[in-house]
Every structure is written in C-alpha cells, then in structure tokens.
Amino acid sequence: MTARKRKAKAARAEPLTAPVEDYLKAIYAFERDSGAAATNDIAQHLSIAPASVSGMVQRLADQGLVSYERYRGVRLTAAGRRAALRTIRRHRVIEAYLVQALGYGWDGVHAEAERLEHAASDTLIDRMAAAIGEPVTDPHGAPIPTRDGTIDETPHQSLADAAVGTTTRVVRVGDEDPGMLRYLDALGLRPGAEVTLTQRAPFDGPLTLAIGSATCQVGAALASRVLVAAAGDD
Amino acid sequence: MTARKRKAKAARAEPLTAPVEDYLKAIYAFERDSGAAATNDIAQHLSIAPASVSGMVQRLADQGLVSYERYRGVRLTAAGRRAALRTIRRHRVIEAYLVQALGYGWDGVHAEAERLEHAASDTLIDRMAAAIGEPVTDPHGAPIPTRDGTIDETPHQSLADAAVGTTTRVVRVGDEDPGMLRYLDALGLRPGAEVTLTQRAPFDGPLTLAIGSATCQVGAALASRVLVAAAGDD
DNA sequence: ACGAGAATTTAGGCTCGCCTAACTTACTGC
DNA sequence: GCAGTAAGTTAGGCGAGCCTAAATTCTCGT
Ligand SMILES: [Mn+2]
Ligand SMILES: [Mn+2]
Ligand SMILES: [Mn+2]
Ligand SMILES: [Mn+2]
Numbered sequence: 001m002t003a004r005k006r007k008a009k010a011a012r013a014e015p016l017t018a019p020v021e022d023y024l025k026a027i028y029a030f031e032r033d034s035g036a037a038a039t040n041d042i043a044q045h046l047s048i049a050p051a052s053v054s055g056m057v058q059r060l061a062d063q064g065l066v067s068y069e070r071y072r073g074v075r076l077t078a079a080g081r082r083a084a085l086r087t088i089r090r091h092r093v094i095e096a097y098l099v100q101a102l103g104y105g106w107d108g109v110h111a112e113a114e115r116l117e118h119a120a121s122d123t124l125i126d127r128m129a130a131a132i133g134e135p136v137t138d139p140h141g142a143p144i145p146t147r148d149g150t151i152d153e154t155p156h157q158s159l160a161d162a163a164v165g166t167t168t169r170v171v172r173v174g175d176e177d178p179g180m181l182r183y184l185d186a187l188g189l190r191p192g193a194e195v196t197l198t199q200r201a202p203f204d205g206p207l208t209l210a211i212g213s214a215t216c217q218v219g220a221a222l223a224s225r226v227l228v229a230a231a232g233d234d
Numbered sequence: 235m236t237a238r239k240r241k242a243k244a245a246r247a248e249p250l251t252a253p254v255e256d257y258l259k260a261i262y263a264f265e266r267d268s269g270a271a272a273t274n275d276i277a278q279h280l281s282i283a284p285a286s287v288s289g290m291v292q293r294l295a296d297q298g299l300v301s302y303e304r305y306r307g308v309r310l311t312a313a314g315r316r317a318a319l320r321t322i323r324r325h326r327v328i329e330a331y332l333v334q335a336l337g338y339g340w341d342g343v344h345a346e347a348e349r350l351e352h353a354a355s356d357t358l359i360d361r362m363a364a365a366i367g368e369p370v371t372d373p374h375g376a377p378i379p380t381r382d383g384t385i386d387e388t389p390h391q392s393l394a395d396a397a398v399g400t401t402t403r404v405v406r407v408g409d410e411d412p413g414m415l416r417y418l419d420a421l422g423l424r425p426g427a428e429v430t431l432t433q434r435a436p437f438d439g440p441l442t443l444a445i446g447s448a449t450c451q452v453g454a455a456l457a458s459r460v461l462v463a464a465a466g467d468d
Numbered sequence: 469a470c471g472a473g474a475a476t477t478t479a480g481g482c483t484c485g486c487c488t489a490a491c492t493t494a495c496t497g498c
Numbered sequence: 499g500c501a502g503t504a505a506g507t508t509a510g511g512c513g514a515g516c517c518t519a520a521a522t523t524c525t526c527g528t
Binding site for chain 2: 514519523
C-alpha cells in the first residue's frame with residue numbers, strides 16, 4: 001500500500017511544464033477519436049516508455065488535469081481540456097505565423113512549433129494571430145481553437161475511405177512527418193485541392209488519384225493521413 | 235573525498251538546457267566587466283541560492299563550458315563563450331524582432347525573449363533577423379553578436395560618470411526592469427538621444443539633465459544604467 | 469599576523485521526468 | 499471458463515536543478 005490518498009484538484013496557478021503540455025495535447029487527440037487515451041498510444045506518440053506514462057498520468061490526475069482509472073485509460077477534465085486547447089492554439093498559430101510571416105515551408109514548422117508552444121506568452125500568440133489576419137486553420141488544415149477554447153472538431157473522412165469515382169476536397173493533412181509533407185506538396189495534395197479517387201486496388205492496395213490534370217498513385221497509409229470533405233462543401 | 239576526478243571536456247553534441255544557457259549568459263556578462271564571475275553575483279542575477287550555483291558551476295566545468303577554481307570564481311572556456319554568444323544573439327534578435335515586427339514596447343520584450351531564446355532554432359533566428367534587416371543592436375542599444383560569434387564589446391561610459399557640462403549620446407540602457415524602461419522612455423532617454431548633464435548634486439545626489447528642450451532630474455542609480463558616448467561619435 | 473565576517477562550498481534532501489525489469493490485470497480465442 | 503498474450507502498473511533507480519543548514523576558505527582591517 002503506497003501513497004493511496006492523493007490530494008487531487010489542488011488549485012493550480014503555476015504554469016504547466018512543457019512535458020505536461022505535450023501529454024495533454026496527446027491525450028486530447030486520442031480521447032477525441034478513441035473515447036479515451038491508452039497508455040501505450042500516449043507512450044508511442046511521445047516516444048517514451050509506457051511505464052513513464054503511467055507515472056505521469058498519475059501526476060496529471062493529482063493536478064486535476066485528467067481523470068484516471070487504473071487499466072482503463074485516461075480522459076481530460078475540464079481544466080485539462082482547457083490547457084490542451086490552449087497549447088493546441090499556440091502550436092497552430094505559431095505554425096501559421098511561421099509560414100505566412102517568415103517564409104517557412106509547411107514541412108518545417110511542426111518541430112519549431114513543438115518547442116515554441118511552451119515558451120510563447122499569450123500576448124505573443126495574440127499578436128502573431130493578429131499579424132496574419134486571425135487565421136482559422138494552420139498550414140496543414142487543422143482548425144485553430146479560439147482564445148476562449150472553442151474549436152471546430154467536425155470529424156472528417158479520410159481519403160483512404162472515399163468512394164471510388166468521387167471527387168473530394170482536401171481539408172487537412174497530417175503534420176508530423178516532414179518527408180510526407182514534402183511528398184504531398186509535390187503531388188499537389190494541399191488543403192483546398194480537389195482530388196478524384198479513380199481507382200482502388202484490392203487488399204489495401206494503392207489508390208489512383210486525379211489531382212487537377214495530373215494522376216498519381218499513393219499507398220493506403222498515405223491516403224489515410226489525408227482528410228477530405230465532399231467537393232462542394234464550404 | 236567525493237567524486238574528485240571529473241571527466242571534463244566530454245564531446246558535447248546535445249543541446250544545452252535552458253538553465254545552462256542562462257548561467258552562461260550571466261557568467262559572460264560578469265566576466266566581461268569583472269574579469270571573473272563570482273558565485274554570489276550569478277546567484278543574485280538568476281534569483282537562485284549560492285549553493286545551487288556552486289553545484290551548477292561544477293557541472294558546467296565537467297561539460298567543458300567553464301573553467302573553475304574553487305573559491306576563485308569562474309570563467310568561460312572557448313566553447314562556453316561560443317554558447318553564451320549564441321544565446322545572447324538569440325535573445326537580442328528576438329527582442330528586436332518583437333519590437334520591429336510585432337509592435338511590442340521595449341519594456342515588454344525582455345521577459346519574452348528570456349524564454350524564447352531557449353526554444354528558437356537557428357533557422358528561426360536567422361529568418362527573424364533577415365525580416366527586420368539584420369539589426370546590429372537590440373531595442374535597448376545592446377550589440378547583437380553575429381552568426382559566427384563576433385561582438386562589438388567596446389565599453390561605454392555611464393551617464394552617471396559623465397562630466398558636468400558635457401553633451402553625450404545615449405548608446406544603451408539596461409533592459410531588465412520594465413518599469414525603468416517605461417520611465418526612461420517618458421524622459422526621452424532612448425538610444426540615439428542627446429543628453430546634456432547640466433548639474434550633479436554632491437554625495438551621489440540627483441543629476442540634472444537636458445534632453446532636447448526638456449529638463450529633468452534623475453538619481454545616480456538610474457543614471458548608472460544609461461550608457462553614453464561622446465555626442466559626436468558614430 | 470590574526471580573527472571577524474563575507475564568500476563559497478559541501479552535505480543531505482527534494483521534485484520532476486525519464487528508464488528497465490518484474491509483476492498484475494484485462495482481453496481473446498478456444 | 500480458462501490459459502495465453504497484450505496492455506498497463508509497480509518497484510527501484512538515475513540525473514538535472516533546485517533548496518537549507520553546516521562547514522570551509524578567503525579577505526581585510528587592525
Ligand atoms: Mn511541444
Ligand atoms: Mn499543423
Ligand atoms: Mn533565458
Ligand atoms: Mn535587450
């Protein structure tokens with residue numbers, strides 16, 4: 001019987017550490033599309049050992065940022081969600097600013113934002129956002145939460161799941177792998193682009209796409225990282 | 235007899251931590267104008283207990299960033315100086331960028347830069363510098379080291395030491411106290427401004443200054459934070 | 469030359485975040 | 499229902515940076 005009673009929900013005023021902010025972002029994302037964040041998923045996403053995640057998750061629970069039931073995964077509390085969205089806003093505003101104001105390519109901003117998101121003040125984020133006209137999405141098409149933590153989380157279909165013969169519009173792409181981003185850019189698979197899925201090989205085989213006047217084939221793994229909406233949608 | 239033999243000068247490739255970078259900056263400044271950095275000075279500058287400085291300084295020595303003789307103060311090695319100047323460049327480029335590109339006041343940039351200097355990549359710093367025309371000084375008049383670590387360290391006279399009756403040009407002001415910066419700004423004591431010292435009260439009393447058509451009195455402590463050059467100098 | 473007081477270091481402890489190894493719980497297929 | 503496996507947790511440790519209290523060493527003034 002180790003420390004069993006925790007003093008959960010202590011009133012936090014101190015700023016969160018960078019690791020804590022990164023955990024909250026990861027938990028937010030897994031919870032959004034799996035209902036709860038699994039220890040192993042978090043570990044893999046952050047490139048740390050699962051045991052380390054167990055430890056951190058308990059500390060997050062002590063701080064009232066997360067609700068946690070042993071072996072059952074973890075969910076953000078209201079405070080945790082607020083903190084996660086704040087960090088996500090920072091990350092995406094920074095990405096957008098680097099591209100629009102400083103000439104970064106969309107493949108180079110993620111790593112930079114991953115560090116700056118923990119160091120920038122709210123004032124700086126607001127000034128960056130204002131300087132580029134209050135962007136609504138980041139360079140990869142991800143929605144930017146508002147200052148007060150509102151975010152448009154409409155789920156999107158992946159290009160991998162589109163029906164053969166349909167034309168869709170790219171809404172958003174994965175932003176973590178710079179090599180993939182360069183490749184997507186070369187193919188013209190950018191947010192806003194119209195893509196027609198002309199063919200799908202069986203057994204998770206490659207998809208044949210028509211983008212503008214060009215044609216290409218991509219693997220199912222790549223296609224799953226491209227989110228699309230019906231071509232006519234706003 | 236604790237760990238006496240240290241493995242000094244291990245080849246460092248890993249990035250330095252934020253605390254380490256802040257120590258190196260502080261040591262650089264004290265060494266520049268006192269020959270060596272004293273434990274207590276570093277401690278006070280960083281708002282840390284002197285004992286903590288002793289510990290860190292030994293770690294810095296182990297990393298080959300500093301040469302250290304017990305009870306005798308600390309000096310930067312070539313590697314340490316390189317790292318310090320890199321951080322100083324980052325700090326000052328960031329300050330200049332925030333003022334010139336994002337509309338910050340000169341009293342608000344120091345705290346922001348103090349954090350961002352540890353998170354920004356070299357690429358970001360270069361892009362910022364390019365975006366505002368490769369500035370040579372920061373908003374407080376401090377010289378910005380070049381990419382390759384060259385810096386103009388010409389020592390300047392303080393306004394507190396100027397001769398009565400002389401007219402001087404403000405070169406640089408202290409940048410850490412936002413309140414002082416707002417006051418200096420109100421007085422017109424900005425880099426580039428011409429100031430005539432018209433009177434000095436005895437016993438470290440207030441100085442009477444003429445700035446443009448205005449006149450004011452300032453304490454010796456404030457005047458010592460304002461560095462000046464002969465009015466005609468480049 | 470020497471003792472007081474200032475400066476510095478050492479000793480011992482703490483938290484955070486990470487690790488590996490070993491154990492426990494949950495899930496799955498039969 | 500039950501064993502085997504995957505997922506998760508606990509145990510025990512480590513380094514970085516910080517702290518306070520207790521030495522130690524240096525510096526000065528006389
Ligand atoms: Mn991050
Ligand atoms: Mn992004
Ligand atoms: Mn700093
Ligand atoms: Mn400055």
